Amino acid sequence: MIFSKKKQFEFQKNGFLIFRKIYSTKELSKLKKVSDKIIKLSIKKKVVSRNLDVRINLFNKNFSENIISNFINLAIKKKIVRFSEQLINSKLKIRYPYVIFTETSNQYWHQDSGFEGAIDRTKFPKNFSLKKWKSELPFSQIQFNIPLYDDSYLWVVPGSQTRKLKKTEKNILNHSLKTKKLALKRMENRININLKAGDCLMYHPLIIHARHSIEKTKRQTLHWYWVARKKYNPFYQNTPSLHKNTFNNLSNYLREMFYY
Numbered sequence: 001m002i003f004s005k006k007k008q009f010e011f012q013k014n015g016f017l018i019f020r021k022i023y024s025t026k027e028l029s030k031l032k033k034v035s036d037k038i039i040k041l042s043i044k045k046k047v048v049s050r051n052l053d054v055r056i057n058l059f060n061k062n063f064s065e066n067i068i069s070n071f072i073n074l075a076i077k078k079k080i081v082r083f084s085e086q087l088i089n090s091k092l093k094i095r096y097p098y099v100i101f102t103e104t105s106n107q108y109w110h111q112d113s114g115f116e117g118a119i120d121r122t123k124f125p126k127n128f129s130l131k132k133w134k135s136e137l138p139f140s141q142i143q144f145n146i147p148l149y150d151d152s153y154l155w156v157v158p159g160s161q162t163r164k165l166k167k168t169e170k171n172i173l174n175h176s177l178k179t180k181k182l183a184l185k186r187m188e189n190r191i192n193i194n195l196k197a198g199d200c201l202m203y204h205p206l207i208i209h210a211r212h213s214i215e216k217t218k219r220q221t222l223h224w225y226w227v228a229r230k231k232y233n234p235f236y237q238n239t240p241s242l243h244k245n246t247f248n249n250l251s252n253y254l255r256e257m258f259y260y
């Protein structure tokens with residue numbers, strides 16, 4: 001299915017779009033089973049601890065390759081890939097695939113440009129401008145959240161992804177990083193994203209966003225981050241690769257989207 005120019009415009013303006021019911025009930029229950037297995041296994045292997053960690057990175061090489069490839073094959077339906085490709089006007093390449101499974105943890109107001117401190121800028125190509133990259137439209141990066149349970153953890157500030165930030169917004173972003181206080185209510189124009197199990201939220205990584213749950217509900221959400229395949233990807237330096245066997249077990253159209 002191709003969606004309308006109106007939807008694309010909406011994405012560019014607001015920085016997010018919600019697609020309802022991406023998975024059938026049967027697909028959802030299969031995904032929950034595999035996701036439960038991955039969570040159990042990661043706790044057993046001490047890849048994460050229930051109390052401290054909030055996410056499992058599926059690139060972790062401690063996992064049995066079959067679980068991970070089964071999960072990716074089930075989760076990344078062609079339909080989702082096509083939607084994302086339309087939004088960023090490019091084929092996709094993976095940056096990070098996570099399952100977020102916490103019930104309790106908050107995440108402060110931020111934009112996903114945090115690589116700036118962690119990456120060696122001298123490795124950027126000469127013609128790459130970070131400033132231009134941040135405001136380009138269509139943007140060459142996209143994230144999506146697909147909750148396996150009803151999920152209202154995410155808050156966003158629509159339209160904040162490409163415009164100049166207000167001083168108050170900058171203050172909250174900086175302040176919250178320093179003091180580790182979420183200050184949810186101080187962010188003007190925030191909205192809460194309400195997703196039902198199996199819906200899909202696609203969003204611009206630079207939209208101001210935070211995780212804060214008002215009701216502590218069970219959470220298992222697929223949180224995936226993609227970049228445009230042929231464009232320069234400033235994150236490339238720290239994008240991990242899949243185990244070769246996991247890679248080989250993926251469907252053909254998925255293989256083009258992962259590194260190994």
Ligand SMILES: O=C(O)CCC(=O)C(=O)O
Pocket residue numbers: 100107112145153154209210211221223
């Ligand atoms: O928990 C979420 O839904 C969002 C996660 C997030 O914002 C991030 O990893 O940058």
